[in-house]
Amino acid sequence: MDTEKRAEEFQQRIDAGEKIEPKDWMPERYRKQLIRMMSQHAHSEVVGMLPEGNWIERAPSLKRKLVLLAKVQDEAGHGLYIYSAAETLGISRKEMVEQYIYGDAKYSSIFNYPTLTYADICAIGWLVDGAAIVNQTMLARSSYGPYSRSMVRICKEESFHKKQGYEMIARMANGTEEQQKMAQDSVNRWWWPSLMMFGPHDSDSPNSAELIKWQVKLKTNDELRQHFVDRTVMEAKAIGLEIPDPDLKYNEETGHWDFGELPWDEFWNVIKGNGIMNKERIKTRKKAYEDGAWVREAATECARKKKLGEEKAS
Numbered sequence: 008m009d010t011e012k013r014a015e016e017f018q019q020r021i022d023a024g025e026k027i028e029p030k031d032w033m034p035e036r037y038r039k040q041l042i043r044m045m046s047q048h049a050h051s052e053v054v055g056m057l058p059e060g061n062w063i064e065r066a067p068s069l070k071r072k073l074v075l076l077a078k079v080q081d082e083a084g085h086g087l088y089i090y091s092a093a094e095t096l097g098i099s100r101k102e103m104v105e106q107y108i109y110g111d112a113k114y115s116s117i118f119n120y121p122t123l124t125y126a127d128i129c130a131i132g133w134l135v136d137g138a139a140i141v142n143q144t145m146l147a148r149s150s151y152g153p154y155s156r157s158m159v160r161i162c163k164e165e166s167f168h169k170k171q172g173y174e175m176i177a178r179m180a181n182g183t184e185e186q187q188k189m190a191q192d193s194v195n196r197w198w199w200p201s202l203m204m205f206g207p208h209d210s211d212s213p214n215s216a217e218l219i220k221w222q223v224k225l226k227t228n229d230e231l232r233q234h235f236v237d238r239t240v241m242e243a244k245a246i247g248l249e250i251p252d253p254d255l256k257y258n259e260e261t262g263h264w265d266f267g268e269l270p271w272d273e274f275w276n277v278i279k280g281n282g283i284m285n286k287e288r289i290k291t292r293k294k295a296y297e298d299g300a301w302v303r304e305a306a307t308e309c310a311r312k313k314k315l316g317e318e319k320a321s
């Protein structure tokens with residue numbers, strides 16, 4: 008059957024809300040888009056361990072240390088989960104990982120900001136995981152089967168992270184004067200970078216139209232960002248924290264919160280690799296990847312020998 012006919016049939020399956028599975032026919036462009044998006048999502052989860060990992064040794068109590076350790080481990084698991092889902096598209100883990108460590112593949116801009124105080128760990132849980140959960144609950148309905156299914160488990164853990172972060176920052180916002188200041192300072196530094204997680208405006212998003220057509224994305228960048236702002240403004244108010252946006256105003260007509268323009272120069276600068284921590288993050292990941300090469304080689308050799316043994320025995 009010619010490609011055009013297949014592409015037509017493929018679109019009919021998407022429009023009928025069917026899941027596309029690894030062995031199904033799919034346009035090459037659909038495959039490429041998914042590899043790009045899923046691998047960058049997985050990179051984000053793994054690099055995302057670094058800013059939080061920075062505070063494991065300095066958490067204010069054993070309990071907070073345990074909570075943070077568990078969260079960082081969850082993020083590692085999310086990364087491996089999504090890499091495995093991406094491998095079903097015919098790309099190896101090695102290729103994906105080396106695309107960002109040695110190449111220019113992206114990971115979420117948010118992780119190129121430094122975690123300066125422990126309040127940042129609370130703000131990350133509340134705002135960054137909060138933004139991620141808005142995006143990922145949408146992706147749990149994405150047309151590609153393995154991606155949507157990987158999101159189901161990740162969303163459960165991510166929403167727990169968000170609630171945990173909100174509880175922690177609420178405690179600080181209602182704590183000593185010093186803690187209140189730390190919490191507000193952290194929200195001031197993490198608010199706009201959290202909004203950037205949803206990507207550029209729809210009008211500046213070269214990938215969105217295609218991803219919406221193929222129901223990889225079911226909502227646009229701006230729709231998800233608005234949903235995040237609407238819910239988070241109310242959460243901030245509930246614990247007496249200010250959102251650092253003088254243009255924030257409830258719009259009776261639309262029922263949404265209008266907000267100011269994001270610092271787009273900063274956004275494009277960070278995703279071009281010029282953020283405060285970009286170089287540091289890649290340097291750390293590169294060292295871990297190269298120091299761990301012997302483990303990968305040993306595991307691969309073990310698997311090869313085991314397979315050889317099984318073939319001889321059969």
Ligand code: 3HC
Nearest residue numbers: 048051113114115116139203204205206212213214215278
């Ligand atoms: N950080 C880095 N790059 C970004 C970005 C961001 N916040 N927003 C957009 N970009 C990049 C895109 O990757 C694209 O570049 P590319 O074509 O070279 O890949 C370019 O900017 C234009 O953006 P588009 O809107 O056209 O790109 P997309 O349609 O892919 O939308 C996205 C961007 C909303 C991030 C989308 O890719 C997406 O939903 N990805 C899956 C979710 C994801 O990656 N989340 C990471 C959050 S971190 C996380 O979940 C960890 C948790 O533990 C907190």
